[in-house]
Amino acid sequence: MSPNVRRAFLRVFLDDLPGVRVTDNSPNRKRNLLKTVPGLLISAFFLWYTFKNIHPSDFRTVRLGHPAWIVGVLGFTLASYTLRCVRWTRMMLPTGAGFGVCARVLMTSLAANNILPLRIGDIMRVFTYAGDLGASPSVILSTVILEKLLDIFVLVLLFVSTMGAGVSAHFKMLAEITLGISTGGLLVLIFGARLLIEPLRSLFAKLPQSALVEKIDHWVFLALDCIRQIGIVGSVQLLVYSGVIWFCEGMIFVSAARLLGLVTDQIGPWQAVSATNLSYLIPSSPGGIGTFEMAAKTSLMSHGAEASQAAVFGLVLHAWLLISVTGAGGILFLIHRFKIDNHKPLLVEIETLPVELP
Structure with missing residues (x-):
């Protein structure tokens, strides 16, 4: 890939993000601020819609x-x-990165996603910490793509399996179509990655060459090569990991429901875990504030919970997840900076991105 195309890629995906500089020209601060306003407004709307009929006294009724x-x-x-x-760590196995560094970088990126706009944490994982991981940004990004694909597959499967009786037929059909597409895509990638490389290479060679085609060509083959190196057995292992991860996540919701005395059926918390995590796909403020609470309330009400209980449950649980994940990632981040005696400001560290993609 030519240097110009690589620079164009970074501009398309990264340029003008708050705190991120790809070119030598610093982005306009006012323009960056305006980019964060829509997300804040969306979160504010969802918070208002979720709690508009909830009386303040309902919050005081929260008991363990x-x-x-x-x-x-x-x-x-x-x-x-x-x-x-x-x-x-299993995805990064071909790069030789160990559990310690992978855990630190992943938790730091999750913490950053909770406090910085536009998924800056994922960008940090791919670019800022590539040197720590001993891998190129291209390889890291392909693992992030695979990670997201696995999570979406499990969440959509869980969502379809736990939909309440009140869900409209059209919405149910849309969810089932999404599940079918994600299932087919995952199966093709896991079992057909090796077989897809040559046909796709021939297809891209026949297309009119342009910067966009070259960019798509580059990233498609990165993803396929990543999955090819992991292998079928490794990919199935990752799918099992994903299932266990979301089982544990569901048990967080079940445990919190029991802890707070939430009245719902046994399926309600499992519907909530799928709906709230899929709600992160809706553009909003960092941490999915507002969309998370709305998804929790709607899904739990469809399984018998009272509106006030469901809304308060979503708010309390979301606060716990934000505090625990952000706290853990922040502690690991600070310990590492202290260990290597790094005094560089965080925003400056985020700005340290390569001009060209390796």
């Missing part, structure tokens, strides 16, 4: 109905994010 379930919330949160680190 069964305190023993605190152990479940803490234990399954630890298990879920530890397994995420294990899964990504």
Whole structure:
């Protein structure tokens, strides 16, 4: 890939993001601020819509109905994010990156996603920490793509399996079509990555050459090569990891429901975990504030929960997840900076991106 195309790629995906500079020209601060305003407005709307009929006294009624379930919330949160680190370490196995560095980089990126706009944490994982991982940004990005694909597949499968009776036929059909597409795509990638390389190479060679075609060609083959190196057995192992990860995530919701005395059926928390995590696909403020609460309330109400209980549950649980994940990632980030005696400001560190993609 030519240097000009590589520079164009970075401009398309990274240029003008808050705190990120690809070219030598610093982005306009006012323009960057305007880019964050729509997300904040979307979050504000969803928060208003979720809590518009909730009386402030409902928040004061929150009690720990069964305190023993605190152990479940803490234990399954630890298990879920530890397994995420294990899964990504398995993806990075061809690069030689160990569990310690993968866990630190992954948790730091998740923490950054919760406090910085436009998924800056994922960009940091791909570019800022490529040297720490001993891998090129291209390879890291392909693992991030695979990670997201696995998560979406499991979440859509869980969502379709737990849809309440009140869901419209059209929405149910859309969910089932999405599941079919994600299932087919995942099966093709896992079992047909090697077979797809040559046909796709011939297809791209026949297309009119342009910067866009060259860019798509580059990233498609990066993803396929990543999966090819992991192999069929490794890909199936990653799928199993993903299933266990989301089981633990679901048990966080179940434990929190028992802890807060939420009245719902057994399926309600599992519907909530799929809906709330899929809600991150909706553009909003960092951390998915507003969309998470709305998804939790809607899904739990479809399984018998009262509106006030469901809304308060979503808010309390979201606060826990944001605090725990951001706290863990922040601690690992600070420990590493102290260990290597790094005094560079965080925003300056984020700006340290390559001009060209390796």
